[in-house]
Amino acid sequence: MGVLSSTIDVPTARGRLARLRGLTEAAGVSAVLVSPGSDLRYLIGVGGGSFERLTALVVPADPAVAPCFVVPKLEYAGLGHIPFDDLEVEVRPWVDGEDAHALALAGLPPGPMAFSDTTTALHLFQLRDAGATDQRPAWPIVRELRMRKTPEELAELRAAGAAIDRVHSRIAEWLRPGRTEREVGSDIAAAIVEEGHAAAEFVIVGSGPNGSSPHHALSDRVIERGDVVVVDIGGPLPSGYCSDSTRTYAVGRAPEPDVASAYAALQASHQAAVDAVRPGVTCQDVDRAARRVLVEAGLGDHFIHRTGHGIGLDVHEEPYIVEGNVLPLESGMTFSIEPCIVFQGRWGARIEDIVAVTADGAERFNNRPRDLVVIPG
Structure with a gap:
């Protein structure tokens, strides 16, 4: 074909x-x-x-x-x-x-x-x-x-965000100790289509040490009680416009104090980046806002990628929210806000929302809780 x-x-x-x-x-x-x-x-x-x-x-x-x-x-x-x-x-x-x-x-x-x-x-x-x-x-x-989406395109991206939020709302159906990442990922992929996408373009289930690899995808590792698990998922609607959202979960019990403390800093970093979004601010300014919080928390070396990427008909497109990109934001631009923290070989976490630049700030297209959600098990 x-x-x-x-x-x-x-x-x-x-x-x-x-x-x-x-x-x-x-x-x-x-x-x-x-x-x-x-x-x-x-x-x-x-x-x-x-x-x-x-x-x-x-x-x-x-x-x-x-x-x-x-x-x-x-x-x-x-x-x-x-x-x-x-x-x-x-x-x-x-x-x-x-x-x-x-x-x-x-x-x-x-x-x-x-x-x-x-x-x-x-x-x-x-x-x-x-x-x-x-x-x-x-x-x-x-x-x-x-780069600048029309109202019709924004409506499609808003619908994509709501659809992937519905999948995240169901994660407790599949994520539990004793199952492999691949088994969980297969269920998530089916749900992505059930909730209105044309296909599941990517499914990342990074449990325990695999969560420290941002693009890990899936493996046959068995999820254990106490694991921190990164779930990064998305795909296109029938219109072609894409979703992309990450949430981090704790399986079976509340996280250890050091994990909870680091995750709280990640939440603050994510919020600082969203708060920085408005017309006239540069892409690198948003990246700096996210990074500054983690640096001040002593976690700067654990944030190992850019803060975000544009999204539309491609999951990754212009504009890129990264140091060195001095492009000023304009109303209608859409991109991810997704700071991460990774502790190599131990665990990782990421919070990702898609946002649109509005006349005076940012509209989030993802609205699931951003806490480190504890899944019973």
Whole structure:
């Protein structure tokens, strides 16, 4: 299988294409080539991934030159519901043996071209050989479209947050001593779909020492009474907009005093970051707010990743909440707030909410308790 598709209404898609043209011209490039991935889904509702056969949307900066969609003829049959004519996008189907890369470049004025992140080296090299010798990244252009969510996108992310909250509310059904992380994770993955997601994109159940590895995923370790367990889960709604939320649980009994003390500092760090969010504040300012609390608590060395990442059609996208990113926040931007503490080989903890920047602060899309919840057992 190659190209997949979703739905997008014509006025939205036309508006996004028009804005992309303007941004492309402002960036000083002649055209943007968008390969299958979330950018293509965002622009015209076509999803899927890149394969050896070229599929690409080419959007010229010159409004006199129509955008074109280059697609293998064998995939085009599955895209009959995409309103290319209404979008004023020229479709260029091709068959094996034709030079699809030259077809994508036909009719373009000379000049540098920008390419989306999902354009593989296989296609970049062939496009270069076909004439696109001055190649530039498209992410600085496309991110300007996608970073600020519309009310409709915010509604989808709000719904995704509520859906993943419902899964966290059920964790006590599955998390107990004597079960493996993998068994618990399998139940959680099923619940993610039951609660309204199209799929479970990731399920992390990090128990005891495995909680000190932020991207641990699952293992056959048997959960023990007294374990601190990190549960980080998420996935896309049918619309494609994603959830991502982490809570930390204590199994069977209240945590030891040193664990409780460190976790209290983590809660304060999380709240400080949320309180820092408002228009005009930079991404690194939010990261610093979270980090400052943990440093003052003597836990700075145990916070080993950035404070957050943007979210939308991708779980990880712009903007990134990290030291060195001086991008000012704007209303409509959405991202995670997820400080962590890890004690290598012993335990770890993370609290993660998705927030949206509002006119005067932050709206949380996740609202489950942020305490270290004790699961009986």
